[in-house]
Amino acid sequence: MIRVFLVLVALIALGALKLPVERDLAAVHRREHFRGIEFNLDLREKIGQLGFIAALSGFRSIVADALFIQAHVAWERTEWGRVLLLFQHITTLQPRAILFWDMAAWHMAWNASVAAMNDGTQPRLALRVKAQREYFALGKDFLERGIRNNPDRPELYEALARLYKEKYKDHERASEFFAKAAALPGARTYDRRFSAYELSYCEGREREAYERLRQFYDEGEKQRLPTMISRLKFLEDKLGIAQERRIPDAKPSQH
């Protein structure tokens, strides 16, 4: 009995020593966005009893992968509602996997939206457009939630920029998100350039776009790409830049 008592005293004393370390580790986990999943009744309803038990017992990534395969099959059958539902489960289970957020948004905003627009069973154009916009919004929602879960990764900012550019034709927001992607470590080198390209389409921000594009152009030959040159020439005309300050015309092809 004395031994047990002594052990309890030792445990309490050592517990007081370990608590700050555990608290510190938990803070690091939160800061680095680990433990991003909450096992609650909502998730239990979504993934079913067996899946929930599997997820609880440490097979979260395997359950997510199995659901991802099911989502792929649902996509092949163009069952868009099921694709949406499955990707909601998958992203809940694996909120740190960029691929799942990106794929979910792509299915909604690109594939399902086009299918809704070409829906032969819906004769009214207004309703087809409405369905299309709803799928755009679902894609945007996936990307925004993905960014909230992975604010340190550039891929989803870039995907959201593409969504604004190609689906919403909102060049200002596209430029903003390309710039956010470019500011993060591991971003693609073209993100910086794309941000300036998108800005060049925004009414009233041509001067700012011109200065950024000109800065890239002046960095050297590697930056002087066809789109860069064509956007610069467009802005030079629009802003009435003096002839001596304009970039030279492209050299004729050597072929």
Place this chain on the structure above:
Amino acid sequence: MNGGVPLAVWLATISGFLAIVALLFPDLQAFNLVDDIVAGTAISLGLFFKTAVLGVFYTTIYTLLAAFVFYGKEL
């Protein structure tokens, strides 16, 4: 809550119980990094070493205490 235990007392009891649990038992959730690794998340060297040291600490302490309790007992 007429006639029952007031909510504040319940909350204090539960908090006290949880504090004792946190004091006596190891936080094994600290070692649950596998899902994030599978998802491609980089684990920093600092976090890795802190977790490893905590693991060694838990193993040593709980093994020693268990040995102390069971030493000389007929099992």
